[in-house]
Amino acid sequence: MPKAAKVCVFLLCLIPFAWLATRTLTGRLGINPVEDLELTTGIWALRFLVLTLAVTPVRRLTGWNRLIQYRRMLGLFTFFYACVHFAIYIGIDQFFAWDFIIKDVVKRPFITMGFTAFVLMIPLALTSTKGWIRRLGRKWQLLHRLIYISGVCAAIHYLWKVKVMIGSPVYYAAGIALLLAFRAVWLVRTSKLLKTQHVTV
Amino acid sequence: MLLKKNPDVPFSEITDERLYLRRREFMRLAGGAAMAAAAAPLIACSDEPVAALGPAEGMFGAPNLPLTGYKEKAVTVDEKLNTFEEITGYNNFYEFGTEKDDPKRYSGTLKTSPWTIKIDGLCNKPADYHIDDLIKPIQLEERIYRLRCVEAWSMVIPWIGVPLSKVIERAEPTSKATFVQFTTLLRPTQMPGQADAVLEWPYVEGLRLDEAKHPLTILAVGLYGKTLLQQNGAPIRLVVPWKYGFKGIKSIVRIRFVDKQPQTSWVLQNPDWYGFYSNVNPDVNPVRWNQARERRIGTLLPRATVMFNGYGDQVASMYAGMDLRRNY
Numbered sequence: 001m002p003k004a005a006k007v008c009v010f011l012l013c014l015i016p017f018a019w020l021a022t023r024t025l026t027g028r029l030g031i032n033p034v035e036d037l038e039l040t041t042g043i044w045a046l047r048f049l050v051l052t053l054a055v056t057p058v059r060r061l062t063g064w065n066r067l068i069q070y071r072r073m074l075g076l077f078t079f080f081y082a083c084v085h086f087a088i089y090i091g092i093d094q095f096f097a098w099d100f101i102i103k104d105v106v107k108r109p110f111i112t113m114g115f116t117a118f119v120l121m122i123p124l125a126l127t128s129t130k131g132w133i134r135r136l137g138r139k140w141q142l143l144h145r146l147i148y149i150s151g152v153c154a155a156i157h158y159l160w161k162v163k164v165m166i167g168s169p170v171y172y173a174a175g176i177a178l179l180l181a182f183r184a185v186w187l188v189r190t191s192k193l194l195k196t197q198h199v200t201v
Numbered sequence: 202m203l204l205k206k207n208p209d210v211p212f213s214e215i216t217d218e219r220l221y222l223r224r225r226e227f228m229r230l231a232g233g234a235a236m237a238a239a240a241a242p243l244i245a246c247s248d249e250p251v252a253a254l255g256p257a258e259g260m261f262g263a264p265n266l267p268l269t270g271y272k273e274k275a276v277t278v279d280e281k282l283n284t285f286e287e288i289t290g291y292n293n294f295y296e297f298g299t300e301k302d303d304p305k306r307y308s309g310t311l312k313t314s315p316w317t318i319k320i321d322g323l324c325n326k327p328a329d330y331h332i333d334d335l336i337k338p339i340q341l342e343e344r345i346y347r348l349r350c351v352e353a354w355s356m357v358i359p360w361i362g363v364p365l366s367k368v369i370e371r372a373e374p375t376s377k378a379t380f381v382q383f384t385t386l387l388r389p390t391q392m393p394g395q396a397d398a399v400l401e402w403p404y405v406e407g408l409r410l411d412e413a414k415h416p417l418t419i420l421a422v423g424l425y426g427k428t429l430l431q432q433n434g435a436p437i438r439l440v441v442p443w444k445y446g447f448k449g450i451k452s453i454v455r456i457r458f459v460d461k462q463p464q465t466s467w468v469l470q471n472p473d474w475y476g477f478y479s480n481v482n483p484d485v486n487p488v489r490w491n492q493a494r495e496r497r498i499g500t501l502l503p504r505a506t507v508m509f510n511g512y513g514d515q516v517a518s519m520y521a522g523m524d525l526r527r528n529y
Contacts, residue, residue: 031291032301032354095502097494104491123384160489164299164399164470 002069010069013077016044017084042114046158046172051149052078053179060186070097073094075147079125082118110160117153120146147178148183151176202337239397261332262314264435268341268423271361275342278511282345283356285425289468292432293350293401295453296385296392303394311391314434315451320373320456322382325373332436336422339363344419346442348449349481349482349510353503355495360440362421366414374410374458381404382463383415383439384455400466405479406450407463408441411519417442417512420453443512445479476529482518485529 020040024031030036052074059067094101104111124144126132133140155173162169225458260266263266294304297311318335321327329333341361350357369381387403395402414417420439422428429435434451441448447467455465467475474489483493483506520528 031287032495032496034501035301035354074338092501093496093503097503100491100493107486108489108491110489162299163474164295166299166397166399 002066006069006073011075013048013073016079017038034088034092038085038093041081041085041088042158043168045078045085046154047156048074048081049080049147050172050175050179053146053151053176057179057182057186076125079121082121086118110157112155114157114158117150117157120150120153124150141162148180151180238259241282261304261336261428262316262436264313264428264430266428268361268426270349271341271423272345273343275344276458277345278345278347278357280357281499283361283445283498288356288358288434289425289430291498293352293446294432294434296394296402296404296452297432298394299399301404308392308431310393311386311388311431311435311452313431316436316454318437318453319455320368320372320457321455323375323378324458325375326371328372334422335368339367341422342419344417344421344440344442346417346440348440348442348446349495349509351445351475351479351492352446353490353491353492353495353506354498355510356498359425360419360421361423361426362419362440364416365418365420365439366416368390368420368456369410369414372456372458374521377460378458380459380461381408381410381411381461381464382451382455382458382459383408383453385450386452386454400470403454404450405463406439406448406465407459409462410458411518412516413479415516415519417515432508442481443509443516443517447475448479478520478525478528480516480525480529481506482508482525482529484508485526487529 020037024033026039055067055074059065063100066074090096090101094104104114105115116153127136127140127143136143155169155176158167158169159173245281260268268322277485285457290305291301293301294308297304297307316332318332319327319332320330341363343361345359345360347355348358383406385404386392387395389402408418419440420437421434422437423431429438431452432454434449437453438451439449439453462477465475465477468477474487476487481492486492492506495506496503507513
């Protein structure tokens with residue numbers, strides 16, 4: 001049963017990619033196809049990032065602990081869409097003009113942010129296997145907190161990309177901020193709780 | 202280069218389908234326009250007797266009507282034209298929203314007829330013109346220009362319009378006038394994007410007087426043989442082909458002669474990203490933009506951007522001695 005559910009979720013996560021591939025192959029992208037590809041994959045990376053970050057808060061609020069089984073898959077799909085996004089930028093948008101790409105990463109703050117968000121995800125994807133989780137032990141959790149920084153960078157990447165900060169970039173930034181704020185509040189509350197327990201015990 | 206094949210029936214004999222479907226509205230508008238014409242002297246803003254507001258409701262106010270009698274390819278480029286669908290479906294016109302397809306989707310509500318343009322400031326003949334009275338006395342020309350957007354995409358567009366210089370001549374700017382300021386319509390009820398404070402409304406733009414009088418600078422009223430659609434800035438917009446697209450202010454209601462460099466909307470919004478001149482320049486890259494290359498809509502790979510968008514031979518002399526890195 002859980003296995004079948006996992007396969008279902010996996011296939012669901014692939015739908016945006018399949019749909020984009022269909023649109024690409026049938027010539028149904030927008031008037032600026034490269035921009036369409038870039039924007040669509042970027043937005044899906046952000047959506048999966050939000051979903052990944054939402055797992056823990058939802059678990060804590062609802063007690064629906066089985067959600068944790070899907071966190072790795074959601075995280076890896078975030079990385080997957082970010083990879084496609086990055087590849088389109090490198091291979092089509094910039095057409096492998098490395099001098100331009102390096103200038104972009106160094107000089108354009110919104111690209112610096114996007115690049116950082118992406119690079120920070122690489123070690124997380126690499127250490128997502130059972131073997132690495134075991135080997136790293138307690139350090140694994142610490143390492144995987146990098147997703148918070150990656151999330152902040154991704155939100156800023158989108159905010160700084162647009163000419164005026166309105167609409168969807170603002171909503172994504174607000175969503176990510178909310179999910180991170182939840183953790184901060186939770187941390188403060190539980191540490192207070194621990195302290196009071198100490199005193200009373 | 203063939204623009205399009207002529208249909209067997211001349212354009213002038215075809216009743217536009219849209220117009221036919223809206224014939225009752227048309228009659229109503231025509232009635233209203235006749236009354237407006239009668240009231241014309243009341244609107245004129247100067248003491249001068251103005252030949253301006255004549256019989257209203259002509260061809261230029263309404264979008265998507267066939268235009269005739271224009272000089273074909275008065276200025277052209279040897280490059281493939283972008284399609285009508287591309288030109289009318291991929292627009293930056295924040296008065297209708299910030300997405301590229303918003304203008305096409307939401308600009309249908311904008312009524313461009315009747316349309317009056319105020320010409321005032323430091324000139325001898327200020328007046329409020331009905332658009333037809335402003336444009337009809339001047340020979341229409343087709344100008345096939347490259348358009349380079351600050352967002353690093355570009356198109357080739359067959360505009361139809363008149364040289365701005367002809368309009369300026371008629372207004373007789375005084376010797377004090379050194380700049381021209383342009384203003385877009387402010388009408389939030391029909392321009393839904395104006396409900397959001399993404400820019401200070403109304404949109405304003407400006408040119409130095411010599412730039413405004415340059416023969417390449419036009420007021421466009423049409424493209425591809427028809428009057429402009431709302432998403433392209435109907436009924437009248439500026440086109441300055443050697444500058445980034447946002448200088449081409451749309452749906453103009455006011456042209457004002459001034460003696461100081463006027464405020465412009467994008468500079469007001471973000472002075473780090475935009476400058477007053479905004480000449481296409483592959484070597485000047487304010488923090489957000491890499492302007493060295495561009496993507497021509499309809500092609501896949503980026504191409505090099507050319508100084509002054511390829512119009513350097515005609516316009517570079519206007520900037521002789523200026524530091525274009527500073528005055529971007």
